[in-house]
Amino acid sequence: MRNTFANAVMEACDNRRDVFICSGDAGLGVFDDFQNTHSEHFLNMGVAEQNMIGFSAGLAMTGFKVFCYNIIPFVLYRCYEQVRNDICYQRLPVVLAGIGSGVAYAPAGMTHYSVEDIGIARTLPNLTVFSPIDPAEAACCAEYALDATEPVYVRLAKRGEPGIHKDEQIDITLPCILRTGREIAVITHGAIAAEVLAAADLLQEHNIYPRVISVTQIQPLNLQALQSALQGIRTVMSIEEHFVGSGLGSILAGAWAGQKNAPKLLMWGIPDAFIHAIRAGDRMREEFGLSAPQIADRIKMLVEKGDE
């Protein structure tokens, strides 16, 4: 994801003088050639995240489209007030390209996980938030961000995520039905979508067909389109590689609270606690019941339990 996103932005620099990339001392293997061939489009801002965001806001005020590239904690947490006041409050076209969503960097340790970023991003008015499921969507997010006149945050994983979309047209602003199904719908976002789809494959032998819906644009959330995608569904399970208390599931819970015809919602994700477990890469997901077989079991239980 990281590379397809960055490549799309770098390519745009060939035709646009106003595109500028600020990196927070990150990007080995991503900007190695670019920083030499396109030095007028790139700055390594060093290990100084507050300055990077404030500086990017100023650069945007002079007419540049600025991309801030770093791991998520360093584009959103360390410099939260700069994102809030300098970019979002001032409504500037700065793009926060955050990598390392969820526990993508396991076992790097809690400081390098991004399991609360959606919760933080949703506190920021004017910020459009995307959580792409695969490299093709990441490229679409880059295209959207290149044209955006307002702040954008893109939650990217790392590199090597499997492609989910084939050649079809992708509209990242709308919920996307990845698998049709009747009994239950699973709503997901980000790289964990691959596990959810693998779970759906496993469930086929049990004759269970969950409708799998990805929501890439999390903010502002197109609730109407999501409700259309949920037509005929009475039970929804949100599955995300994020703290369960502050992710997309919690946004849906808030949106549907008090709604008469709202579906029954079950939220699944990472418990709201600091992570001390040491598990490698995707295996960390097992720690939280987020591997494909565990997701399949959970859905199966839910379907077998019926509509209690």
Next chain:
Amino acid sequence: MSVLCEFSTRRLADTARAIRRRVIDVACASRCPHVGCALSCVDILTALYFDVLRLEPWEQRDIAILSKGHASLALCCTLAEREILSEEMLAGYFRDKGTLPAHLDRFSARGIEVSTGALGHGFNIGLGMAFGFKQQNSDRKVFCIIGDGESQEGSIWEGAMFGAKLRLGNFTAILDYNNLQGYGRPKDTCCFEPIADKWEAFGWQVVEVDGHDIMALTEALAMRPDNKPRMVIAHTIKGKGISFMEDRLQWHYYLVTEELKQKALQELA
């Protein structure tokens, strides 16, 4: 270099006095705090808006950022005196259903370049703007006023290290060194001095001036050095111009009553 004749120096001093009268008036009417913080930077703003800044054509104007946004009253009064901000707008400062909040909102009025209030933000935004102008080969300049308390923010030193590396000769920071922050003196709060040496060590060209000597200010602000960003350390007095406010910590927050207003205006007559 801007060398002002005696006549225009006197005119600028009159302008600064008029701005201070506005500060007292609006502070009393709106019952807003931060009066002392505003009064310390009035001469700096006068030098900027009435001599140093290029404001025509507006689209190509130089940028002045008040990074110590809690002194917004001084900026708003200066903009009103310069007729960039209307009297009606100024009358709605910090008022119920008014026009201007007590910390700057760039969408509230023309002339308010950057939304500031939380400290250690405007400085870095200014660096970004200066870099943007440089990239565009524009000769627009950026001036940014920071406070001495604000200088304790880490973001200031992140930017200081970076601004020199980018050789932002079109950027000038002005330290309103009024020697009183919210709840003490900078040197009693942290290892503040030697502040000039610190900036020099960070690669900045440092000039020290009497921050109430408008001629010295205009000269310091007008001269363009090489490719180094510049730090003008303006030694000022909190509450400058009103004897009972000068160098008094309380006037970070105290309010101007009707009685105090009359006393203050007599001193500014």
